[in-house]
Structure formats: structure tokens, C-alpha cells
Amino acid sequence: MERKLIFFVLVIGILGACKKKDPTPQYNLIFKFKFNPNQERLDNFGNRATIPAGNAGQSPQFNWLTAHYFELAPTAFTQIGQGTILYHASETTLGGETAIDFDKSVFKKEDEIYLSVPLSQIAPKTYEYLRISFAYQNYDITFRVNGVDYIGTVASFVGYNTYIRDVKIKNQTISVNANKKQGFWAFETLTGVLQGQAPGTTVPNPIAATSPIPPGSCVVTAKFDTPLQITGQENKNIIITVSVSNNKSFEWKDNNGNGHFEPTLGETVVDMGIRGMKMIVE
Structure with a gap:
């Protein structure tokens, strides 16, 4: 009887030792977007910008947004690519030069989770700046x-270079099957689709003097109100809501000065860039 009892105790002990331990909780750095037409309207150097004489602008109603690149930068002297890269979207050479692969882009609406990165994979540091390279915008505007x-x-394609097979604008789809440089746009109207190329895209970078971005890219840079500290000992998710300024971000040549976009009168798109970012950290 005593031997049977010892055997039973041993079996229980072995089974207990084999029981899986509860996994260590994983916490993430989470990014969401908001669009704010009342946020400051900035120029390429992060200064307040007004609309030049002869142009007009409106704040579009966003449907979708895609981003190509996320990076945390410790200081204003951190060169692009030398910070902590959190995300880099798929690229392809099908169109010749390297380009963003539009078909593999992540399309998200306002307030949806765009990116979630385990905090355990992020280098413990203090980060003063966030860089996001935007690639594609889909929005509604008014026209006359x-x-x-x-x-x-x-x-609206604002990425440095994008390989586009097909793009559905709203109800209509056009085939491109080529690379398109920053500034390419397709506009679905009542009677069809217009296409064009904006001559410029605003990309605010307040640290351009110490950490410039490549020409033709859409890497928007913004400073955290309070530096973001990653310690490696986090016990909850960190949620960053990126408030994107679309304050009159759709800009055109206003030939008759009436403030209405009238493409049938030859008015052309001038700029479709993001007009700044602010981060809300929870």
C-alpha cells in the first residue's frame, strides 16, 4: 500500500511539472490615424503655411489611407533609416525602378488599428520624433x-514611386500597370475618371536642417510633445493616435478666384500633401 501511495505521489508530481506555464503577456505599440481639418497647416519645414495667391484649397473627407514606413527617431540628428524602423511596406521592381507595391498596401480608415508592433521588439530608448512615410490617400472633395x-x-498617390496594377477610386476602376511618381492622381467624377500629376507634394519635416528626407519621398516628421520612452519593462499597450492635418491639403490653381474646384474650366491640382502630424500617446 505504501509503495502504491509513493507511486501515485510521483505521478502527480510529474504531471504537475509537465503542466504548461501561463505565457508571458505580450504588449504592443499600436498606431491609429485621425484626420483633423482644423489642425495647423504646415509647409515642408514645419512652419505655418498659407495658400499662395492664385490658388485655393479644401479639406478633403478621408475614406482610406496607406503608409509605407514607420520609424522612431531618438533625436533631431538621427538620420532617416538610423532610428528604430517599425514597418516597411512591400516594394516591387515590376514597373522598372523600385516602387511601393500598391496591391500589398494596408488600407485603413480613421480610428482603425494601422500598425501593432510588440514592445519587446523595439529597442529600449527615449524617442523624440516619429517619421511616417505616407503612400496613398483616398478622399472625397467638392467640385463645380x-x-x-x-x-x-x-x-491620391503621394508615395515616392508606386507600382499600380488597378485602382478602384469609388465605383470605377482604372488599369495602370505601371510605376507612378509622387503626385499622381485619379479623380472620379459624374461622367468618368480624370487623371493627372500634381507638380508638388508638401511633406512637413521640422528637422530638415539636421535630418533631411530623400527628395520625392513623403516621410512626414513630427516631434512628440513628451518624448516616448520605451523601457523594455512595459506592462500595458502603448497606443499612439497620429492626428493628420488635412487642413486645405487638396490645393488647386484657382483660375477665376471663386474658391471652387472647376476641372472642366482647366483648373489643375497643385498639391495633395499631408499638412502635418501630432501624436496623442495613451
Whole structure:
């Protein structure tokens, strides 16, 4: 009887030792986007910007946004690529030069989780700046034809170079099957789709003097109100809501000065860039 008892105790002990331990909780750095038409409107150097004479602008209603690159930078002297890179979207050479692969982009609406990175994979440091390279915007704008105002949808490509097979703007799809440089747009109107190339794209970078971005890229840079500290000992998720300024971010040549976008009168798109970022950390 005594031997049976000892055997039973041993078996229980072995089974207890084999029982899996509860996994260590994983906490993440989470990014979401918000679009704010009342946020400051900035220029390429992070200064307040007004609309030049002869142009007009409106704050579009965003449907989708895609980003190509996320990076945390410790200081204003950290060169692009030398910080902690959190995300780099798929690229392809199908169109010749290296380009963003539009088909593999992540499309998200306002307040949806865009990116989630385990905090255990982020170098413990204090970070003063966030860099995000934006790639594609889809939004609604108003336009005028023969004195009547309508709503149309714009597919706005602000990434450095994008390989596009097909793009559905709202209800209509166009085939491109080529690389398109920053500033390419397609505008779905009542009667069809217009296409064009904006001559410029605003990309605010307040530390351009010490940490410039490559020409033609859409790497927007912003400073945290309070530096972001990653210790490696976090016991909860960190949620960063990136407030994107779309304050009159759709800008055009206003030939008749009436403040209405009238493409049928030859008015052309001038700029479609992001007009600044602010981060809210929870």
C-alpha cells in the first residue's frame, strides 16, 4: 500500500511539472490615424503655411489611407533609416525602378488599428520624433460644373514611386500597370475618371536642417510633445493616435478666384500633401 501511495505521489508530481506555464503577456505599440481639418497647416519645414495667391484649397473627407514606413527617431540628428524602423511596406521592381507595391498596401480608415508592433521588439530608448512615410490617400472633395456643386472621389498617390496594377477610386476602376511618381492622381467624377500629376507634394519635416528626407519621398516628421520612452519593462499597450492635418491639403490653381474646384474650366491640382502630424500617446 505504501509503495502504491509513493507511486501515485510521483505521478502527480510529474504531471504537475509537465503542466504548461501561463505565457508571458505580450504588449504592443499600436498606431491609429485621425484626420483633423482644423489642425495647423504646415509647409515642408514645419512652419505655418498659407495658400499662395492664385490658388485655393479644401479639406478633403478621408475614406482610406496607406503608409509605407514607420520609424522612431531618438533625436533631431538621427538620420532617416538610423532610428528604430517599425514597418516597411512591400516594394516591387515590376514597373522598372523600385516602387511601393500598391496591391500589398494596408488600407485603413480613421480610428482603425494601422500598425501593432510588440514592445519587446523595439529597442529600449527615449524617442523624440516619429517619421511616417505616407503612400496613398483616398478622399472625397467638392467640385463645380456649370455652377452646380458635386462630390467626387480622389485617388491620391503621394508615395515616392508606386507600382499600380488597378485602382478602384469609388465605383470605377482604372488599369495602370505601371510605376507612378509622387503626385499622381485619379479623380472620379459624374461622367468618368480624370487623371493627372500634381507638380508638388508638401511633406512637413521640422528637422530638415539636421535630418533631411530623400527628395520625392513623403516621410512626414513630427516631434512628440513628451518624448516616448520605451523601457523594455512595459506592462500595458502603448497606443499612439497620429492626428493628420488635412487642413486645405487638396490645393488647386484657382483660375477665376471663386474658391471652387472647376476641372472642366482647366483648373489643375497643385498639391495633395499631408499638412502635418501630432501624436496623442495613451
